[in-house]
Amino acid sequence: MVSFTLNGAPTTVDVEEDMPLLWLLRDELKMTGTKFGCGVASCGACTVHVDGVPTRSCQIAVGDLEGAAVTSIEGVDSKAAAAIQEAWVELQVPQCGYCQSGQIMSATALLAETPKPTDEDIDFAMEGNVCRCATYARIRKAIHRASEIMEA
Structure with a gap:
């Protein structure tokens, strides 16, 4: 047990x-x-x-x-998670969507630690999250957008 x-x-x-x-x-x-x-x-x-x-x-x-x-992705619930989810939808990040729960979990943890990440912060935090559709530019843009949403 x-x-x-x-x-x-x-x-x-x-x-x-x-x-x-x-x-x-x-x-x-x-x-x-x-x-x-x-x-x-x-x-x-x-x-x-x-x-x-x-x-x-x-x-x-x-x-x-x-x-x-x-x-897990089913239970992620925070200001950072809400901002990430809003930005993901707004910028239409997913293509096939298979990797997105892992991407969202990594991005949420990044924003919880670093609310105003640089491109380098994002690249480091998201390293190892593979997207077979190569939506990396949209993911980075969405993380920056989520940071803005959190500030509002």
Whole structure:
């Protein structure tokens, strides 16, 4: 049994402790917003927040979550998240959309830490979040736009 907080709710699960968090979310809890991309932490599609830090859920075992706070795309709820979501829609960031939950989770964490990021801050924070449609310019523009929305 492993107990942690998931999207603000106390959660206890009885699964193999070496199960990746990604499989717990998708297969056991039926929370399919977090995507499987590569399984080796190279694409960022499975990004969630663990104790506020963007984390590849394919590479963290459920057993390592005891007492942690996990936020998935289904539960991200903050001023930064709302601004990111508004900017994403306004600037029509997604093309195929597959990577977007991971992109949003990384961008939200960036704005929570750095409300007025530079291009370099954005590039560093978003490094490792792969977009097969190459919407990187729109993602960067949307993060800057979300920063403006947060200031308003």
